[in-house]
Amino acid sequence: MIAARKTKRLFAFRVPDGADLYESLTVFCAKRGVRCGWITVLGATTEACFGYYDQKTHEYHKKVFREPMEILSCVGNASIKDGKVFLHLHATFGDEKLKAWGGHVFLGTKVFSAEAYVRELSGPPLKRSLGKETGLSSWPSCPL
Numbered sequence: 558m559i560a561a562r563k564t565k566r567l568f569a570f571r572v573p574d575g576a577d578l579y580e581s582l583t584v585f586c587a588k589r590g591v592r593c594g595w596i597t598v599l600g601a602t603t604e605a606c607f608g609y610y611d612q613k614t615h616e617y618h619k620k621v622f623r624e625p626m627e628i629l630s631c632v633g634n635a636s637i638k639d640g641k642v643f644l645h646l647h648a649t650f651g652d653e654k655l656k657a658w659g660g661h662v663f664l665g666t667k668v669f670s671a672e673a674y675v676r677e678l679s680g681p682p683l684k685r686s687l688g689k690e691t692g693l694s695s696w697p698s699c700p701l
């Protein structure tokens with residue numbers, strides 16, 4: 558059964574300049590007890606680390622951009638993995654030529670300036686578990 562969810566709390570804040578994007582959002586959610594949430598971010602980075610998941614090898618291929626980038630769009634969620642708050646973030650970044658890059662966000666994405674929204678949702682937190690076929694730690698699937 559899918560739980561219908563409502564917004565419990567909505568936070569809007571500036572991520573500290575120079576912070577690691579993934580780490581700072583994780584700490585923000587953990588400190589405030591956000592165990593089920595929806596995240597969006599826009600802004601800019603001085604470095605960005607993101608990647609692509611190879612569905613055959615079940616490995617992430619990371620790429621690091623050590624140059625200023627715009628965070629054109631970053632979307633993610635907060636849920637529970639191994640009993641702790643875990644964030645899953647994807648982002649599209651834009652370079653100085655206005656070319657877009659994007660992927661799964663890793664530690665190593667340093668904020669130049671960023672504005673974030675964290676929407677905490679009601680209901681039980683979604684818990685991640687390893688899927689043997691995907692190799693990913695995912696939410697439980699549900700019958701539609």
Ligand code: ZN
Pocket residue numbers: 645646647661662
């Ligand atoms: Zn991902």
